Amino acid sequence: MRRSIALRLALAAVVLIAASAPVHAEQSLAKARELYASASYQDALAMLTAIGGAGGTRAERQTIGVYRVLCLVALGRGEDADAAIAAVITQDPFDRLALDDLPPKVRAAFTDARRRLLPAIVQQRYGEAKAAFDRGDFAGAAPAFRQVLDALEDPDVAHAASHAPLSDVRVLAAGFHELSVKALAPPPPPPSPVVVAAPPARDFLKLYTAQDGDVVPPVIVRQSFPPFPGKVTMDAIGMIEVVIDATGAVESAAMVVAVHPQYDRIATEAARRWQYRPATLDGVPVKFQKQVQVTLTVPR
Secondary structure: OHHHHHHHHHHHHHHHHHHHHHHHHHHHHHHHHHHHHOOOHHHHHHHHHHHOOOOOOHHHHHHHHHHHHHHHHHOOOHHHHHHHHHHHHHHOOOOOOOOOOOOHHHHHHHHHHHHHHHHHHHHHHHHHHHHHHHOOOHHHHHHHHHHHHHHOOOHHHHHHHOOOOHHHHHHHHHHHHHHHHHHHOOOOOOOOOOOOOOOOOOOOOOEEOOOOOOEEOOEEEEOOOOOOOOOOOOOEEEEEEEEEOOOOEEEEEEEEEOOOOOOHHHHHHHHOOOEEEOEEEOOEEEEEEEEEEEEEOOOO
């Protein structure tokens, strides 16, 4: 009997704590604001750190982050403030924060940091979208490519969006977004019953691509790039197109999206030596056109 009463009391306490947590976080944020307004920057910072990610909405999380920055600036902790600014931007990189009420220097620091960080974030988001596309997750790929394209229109990234590699990212993201949207289109209604005719003859001499649904794509046996001859100073993304013959050898290779003047020829020559198990149609080997992404990344 006593154990049952204790269990009911414990459960009631858990429910009470869970129900009051958001209110507590909201009250703590309000208290932190009061501390900041009264110039108690150290106490405000300690309270904001204690709240952590307890903000229930994106706006609350951003407010906590911005007030942490303001406290660090007021305390003269410049490096910590820069790191906090980067954390706020990285948490919601595609949101434009309302900065009008911030001091001019802090507002400029947020703008400069976003301009610095956003190009790499956009490229990372493109990579995530392309990975989703490659595994057939078109429902995830389509909005991700759309987000990349929208981000490239952001004024904070406009200075970089007109030059490689982001100009190439824009072209690739637009193409893959269109393909993803088409892949999500509902199938046409079933045709009316008709007399079944003999199946058409297969064209085994045709050059097939990933868009030909009946073809089993080639399987990689050897596909690698040589090292970059020098030091990579800027991230870049390109595209090589290869034609794989019915034996699995590369018949031709061409750089359709340049990645770097010093590397394009080297990468293309390496692609001509790649080897695959050939694509097949009804079990018969066929020619296949394949696109392979080329990425140069600055060592981190």
